[in-house]
Amino acid sequence: MNAKISEIFKSIQGEGVYQGESQVFIRFYGCNLRCSFCDTKLDFYTEKTVEETFKQICSFENFASVSLTGGEPLLNWKFIKLLAPRLSEIGKPVHLETNGILYNNLKEVINCIDVVAMDFKFPSSTGLCELWKEHREFLRIASQKEVFIKTVIGKNTTNEDVFESIRILKELKADIPFILQPENPYESFLQPKLKYFENIYKDKNINVKILPQLHKVLGVK
Ligand code: SF4
Incomplete structure (x- = not known):
């Protein structure tokens, strides 16, 4: 079994509730979406087997977990x-960083994933069509494991999308961390908007936090 992999590297986790943790990242090539703010450069890949990937992960030292990303x-x-159970055998928790759409695929692997870091793709932030139905179904499956949600907040993000995300979270009746991630950590004009949205989530008793991408702030990969 092969996969197209853009890179395997060790760094700190820059996003979400595991921010700052030392991880090995497996960046898979290819995406099913085209978000307007996407800054992931996926212009090359190497075909790797599960065994080659596993060996390369094991060549790194002093990391807490492995992040499957793209x-x-x-x-x-x-x-x-095939890969995730091998990582569990060596005591490395497996984190899945996903856009939160492909719920049928998630069903196939949820048993071998430890932490799901899923996105809510707000149409007003991404420029994409509504994906609420997919997010709702995805979250239902992901919540069998530890899960948290990230959403990018940009200048066009609307109240309507914020309220729809709250409706989905409330349906699940679980205390799921919800991270507001500024599209650009250096755009100060986003700060009032982030605070305003944070207060809306807090009023509805959502476990919300504003977290900029730490790797961008620190200038690391
Ligand atoms: S889901 Fe992620 S990788 Fe895919 S286009 Fe959107 S931001 Fe880029």
Whole structure:
């Protein structure tokens, strides 16, 4: 079993509730979406077997967990189904960083994933069509494991999308961390908007936090 992999590297986790943790990242090539703010450069890849990937991960030292990222890693669910149990055997928790759309693929691998970091793609932020139905179904499956949600807040993000995300979170009746991520950590004009949205989530008793991408702030990969 092969997968197209853009890079394997060790760094700190820059996003979400595991921000700052030392991880090995497997960046899978390819994505099923085209978000307007996407800054992931996926212009090259190497075909790797599960065994080659596993060996390369093991060549790194002093890391806490492994992050499957992309692109969209769930496009490679068959590969993940073989790789993830190997990582569990060596005591490395497996984090899945996903756009939160491909719920049928998630069903296939959820048993071998430890942490799901999923996106809510707000149409007003991404320029994409509504994906609420997919996010709702995805979250239902992801919540079998530890899960948190990230959403990018940009200048066009609307109240309507914020309220729709709250409706989905409330349906699930679970205390799921919800991260507001500024599209650009250096755009100060976004700060009032982030605070305003944070207060809306807090009023509805959502476990919300504003977290800029730490790797961008620190200038690391
Ligand atoms: S889901 Fe992620 S990788 Fe895919 S286009 Fe959107 S930001 Fe880029």
